Amino acid sequence: MGLPRVVAFAPRDRRNALADALTSYDATVVSDADAARDALAPDVHAVVCRADADGEWKRVLTAAPAIESFVLTDGDPAPDDVTAANATPVYAGDGWDWADALTAALPDTANGTSDDYARFIEQAPVPIVVTDANGVVRRANAATAGLFGYDDPARIEGNDATTPIHPADRDEARERLERVLEECVTVPTTALTFTDLDDNPVRVLAASAPATLDGEPAVRTILLPDESYETRRELAESREKIAAIHEVAVDLETATTVSEVCERAVRAAEDILEFDLSVIDSVRDGRFEVEYTSEKLPEDDLAHMPSDAGLLGTAYQTGETIVTDRVSESADADPQGPYESALSVPMGEWGAFQAVAVEPAAFDESDEELAEILVSHAHVAVERIERQQDLRERERAFSALHDATREMANANTEREVLERAVDAAVETLEMPLAGAFRHDPDNGCLRPAVVTDKGQDVVGDHAPLRKGESLAYDVFTSGEPGVYNDLGATDGRANPDTSLGSELILPLGDVGVLLFGSQERDAFDDVAVTTGRVLAANTTTVLDRVAREQEVAAERERLDEFASIVAHDLRNPLNTASGFLELARETEGDEPLERVEDALERMDHLIEDVLTLARQGTLAGDQTAVALVDAARDAWQVTPGGAGTLTARDESLAVLADRERLVELLGNLFENAKTHVGGDVTVTVGELDDGQGFFVADDGSGVHASKRDQVFSHGYSTSDAGTGFGLSIVESIAEAHGWRVNLTESESGGARFEFRGVTSTASPSGA
Secondary structure, eight states, X not given: OOOOEEEEEOOGGGHHHHHHHTTTSEEEEESOHHHHHHHOXXXXXXXXXXXXXXXXXXXXXXXXXXXXXEEEESSSSOHHHHHHTTOEEEEOOTTOOHHHHHHHHSSOOSSOOHHHHHHHHHHOSSOEEEXXXXXXXXXXXXHHHHXXXXXXXXXXXXXXXXXXXXXXXXXXXXXXXXXXXXXXXXOOOEEEEEEOTTSOEEEEEEEEEEEEETTEEEEEEEEEEOHHHHHHHHHHHHHHHHHHHHHHHHHHTTOOSHHHHHHHHHHHHHHTSOOSEEEEEEEETTEXXXXXXXXXXXXXXXXXXXXXSHHHHHHHHHTOOEEESOGGGOSSOOOOSXXXXXXXXXXXXXXXXXXXXXXXXXXXXXXXXXHHHHHHHHHHHHHHHHHHHHHHHHHHHHHHHHHHHHHHTTOOXXXXXXXXXXXXXXXXXXXXXXXXXXXXXXTTEEEEEEEOHHHHHHHOSOOOEETTTOHXXXXXXXXXXXXXXXXXXXXXXXXXXXXXXXXXXXXXTTSEEEEEEESSTTOOOHHHHHHHHHHHHHHHHHHHHHHHHHHHHHHXXXXXXXXXXXXXXXXXXXXXXXXXXXXXXXXXXXXXXXXXXXXXXXXXXXXXHHHHHHHTTSOOOOOEEEEHHHHHHHHHHTOOSOOOEEEEOOTTOEEEEOHHHHHHHHHHHHHHHHHHHOTTOEEEEEEOTTSSEEEEEESSOOOOGGGTXXXXXXXXXXXXXXXXXXXXXXXXXXXXXXXXXXXXXXXXXXXXXXXXXXXXXXXXXXX
């Protein structure tokens, strides 16, 4: 019996090595594809090709469809490509004894043994089974066992080769095996459906060729997964899962709490995506907080990590899904438990989802895509619920604020308003650390007016809050609300040693500020800020109303007092005039009529003063630079009551004033001096020593210190000749200019009126 004939093709630099391996055969070894094709004949038992970069080996194989063929490959082409060409791949990489493997694979020779062939089957990189003439599997390798879910190929050997084949394909499979045995030919590759260990369908491409096993005819079949079928099957499964996820999305729309959403999402991950271990975390105060987790995930493996730690933190911070095949080798991982795979999906700024598995590379691209779809639906549901909760909270807060504002509107004093504003913050807005601080203009600071008990306990006694030293004063001066949700990282705090984590400070116009605090960071969300601003705006409105009412009440009281004084002062000269008129009728003399005339003149002066005082209700008119000395001289010239002496200092002093009102102010002071001192009075006008205003002084006997506060009251006078309105007019004109007037003692012991808050300016041209 002659040696089996073999046709071999190899590139020129590999031809000799292949020829050496085929010395036990009647081998034709060539380096030209056409020559190899020409050498093919009916008596050729096998074709062997050494894969080349140009793909010529494929041309050789296409000419030998019915001849058992082998391709030596170092990985390129891939075994799947070799099988697709109806050939058996033989690994021929560096360091591998490919010659022995090839010998074991080829038809029997004098030197070949059954053990060699078994070793070839075992070491083959693709699934291979060898069946005998009865269709029983005699050889199967590890790749075959893995394809069908077995841990040992021995569990496949000894069984009918067609048993695991789907009934629809079983007859075709039998016919293929019989043809190979009867005709000793290689049959074309075809697709068959098998059933794996778990009864799942496995679609494969089967390529069968003649073989010899223990000297008996046999069939060697290469089985490769049908990738196109698998792709279609995976797509179908994916569609089914997507449809199921969309049903979950509809279900999520009925959830009314965040906890319900998280529970349903985790259960969907278990039931649909087959994730046994998963968790949904929200982020609060910079840390992950567990919302819901799989029952199989131990509590010990759930750490409340910072939101920037671990794989979950990385996904949350970057907003990108992360698939980790080996957690133990990841630089970003912070392992919790014996998990080697992780799938981390962010949920916006709200939180994140994570699935884990003990085995490595447990999550593929499809898992990632489906998880993102599920998590996006959960995130939408969470946002919807939180928006609804936000709206309900806003409605509740604004309704409560409305009631609180109505209650506040009944307050009659500034303190009552501030107390009710703070009460509203505690009861309505649930801000127990609250206080109202009032502006102290004289000392340039904010002082506590009303503070809650809890605020007092947490912060302690409040020192005055000053400009440049406190956030509250910054808000007061800017008129803009201050929201500080991380006080630890905020500069400019008046008391950095407190335990407060957040503050909300709201201006109250010229009155001061409302201040709310919390010992937690990020305590003031949009709802709190909005409702707080509304409370502050309402408080400011009520404060303005109370201030106006108090001003009106004070004005009404002043007018009542004013009317009483006017009635009293007019009644005296009227009574005097009436008495002397009666006396004139009786005596028919001129002296009583002269007294009547004096009384009428006094009434005329009184009426003029009353009209002047009434006009002080308006502010001073346009203010310009007025030389004080010029204004004093003009006023002196029109002041009745004798000559007297006017002494003017500081000829260059000019003040910003309404000239007519300034002359009127000085005239009333001069008349007051002449009335109380006499015609020989000396009046001095000049600048204050500190340059902050001017003074008017006389050389009379002055006013006793105990009575100095009364001299500016309407109708008060120490002289029977005075109307009691002159100095009141002086004070009104000063206030209209924004000045302050104070009565002291002059150098000579007389009266000295000092005006402060006066703006000095350059003398007008020609002064």
